[in-house]
Each structure stands twice: as C-alpha cells, then as structure tokens.
Amino acid sequence: DSGVTQTPKHLITATGQRVTLRCSPRSGDLSVYWYQQSLDQGLQFLIQYYNGEERAKGNILERFSAQQFPDLHSELNLSSLELGDSALYFCASSVGFSSYEQYFGPGTRLTVT
C-alpha cells in the first residue's frame, strides 16, 4: 500500500458526460501528479500540483482540468467525455516539487461508452 488513495476505483459513464476523479496524497506529501494510461498512448503525464499551485502541464486536453485543495487532496475533472478518454488514471504524490520518488495510487479505471 503506497499510502495514496484514489476514488472511485471504477467509473463507467457515457460520452458527453463529466466526471471527477479524486486523489489523496500520502501524509506529508505536497506534490500531486496525474497520469493517464491508455492502450494506444501508454503512460502519459497530465499535470502536477504543488501545495495548491499548478507546477507543470503535460499532454492534458483542454476538456480536462485539475485542482489541489488546501487539505492537499486533488481532483481531476474530465468533461465532454469521448470514447478515447477511456483509460486508467493514476495519481502520484511526492514530498516536494523536486522529489524524484513518486508513489502511485491504485488508479481509477474510466470506461466511456
């Protein structure tokens, strides 16, 4: 158990809908990273937050947004969902924004039908 929690574990929704994925980092970790794992794109970095502020963006679509709250949990919002958004979404956390070691949560498997 990495200490990173993600909810829900599974999510099935229809095209055009909006969903919110939630992540709680390990106790004491200030950085949260979001990754997407799909069959065609592999594992890709989406976005990083550190202590409530956005630090870096990767290949994140404009339909996706994220935030980190004062209690350090983070949410990834996916809107106008398309079939291609079906993937496993991971949250990872690390102590600081410059920490190499990232610990991954169990992931949220999103299926868009």
Place this chain on the structure above:
Amino acid sequence: AQKITQTQPGMFVQEKEAVTLDCTYDTSDPSYGLFWYKQPSSGEMIFLIYQGSYDQQNATEGRYSLNFQKARKSANLVISASQLGDSAMYFCAMSLSGGSNYKLTFGKGTLLTVNP
C-alpha cells in the same frame, strides 16, 4: 526532450532464474533519475528501484538491481531468483531535475512471465 526505450515487449523466465529487462534512455540533461515500476494485472503501479545520474554505485533493493551504464545510457533491471509473483508489466521511467517539473516519462513496458 527525454525518451525511454524498452525494446522487449515480452520476456519469459523460469522460476528461480535471473532475468534482465532492458531500458535505454535519451536526455541531454546531466541530472536525472531513473526508475523501475511494476504493474501487476491488478493495475497498481509499484515502485521498485531508483538510480540517480550521479550515483557511483548501482542501486539494489532486495532481489532487484539496476545495471546503470551511463556512457551507454542504459538502465537495465535485473531480477534475481524469479518468483511466480514477479509476473507483471515492468516500466522504466526517467525524471529530470532542474526546472519546476519532475514528471516521469515512461517507456512502453515489458511484460514478464515467470514459468513454474
């Protein structure tokens, strides 16, 4: 931009034998970290081992060791005494230091199957 290449889509090994999973990387940044993660069929990503670019010695963690050859830009994972529970997908990843982003860049992975 950094890149990770894993050339073995699948590998087979007999239980109790050692296996090497290949990983090469490409970056012009002198400071970076190299990682291996294990992803079982259940889906979670399990951190295995880390090697810093300035580390003089190869990293080891139990049955896992990282064969770091900086000049060749390779960071192969060696698993000794394979167990059935080692059957999983293995990902090599890299993170650059400096700047404000320590994102992980992953390879495509190697599916390891341990045979009894």
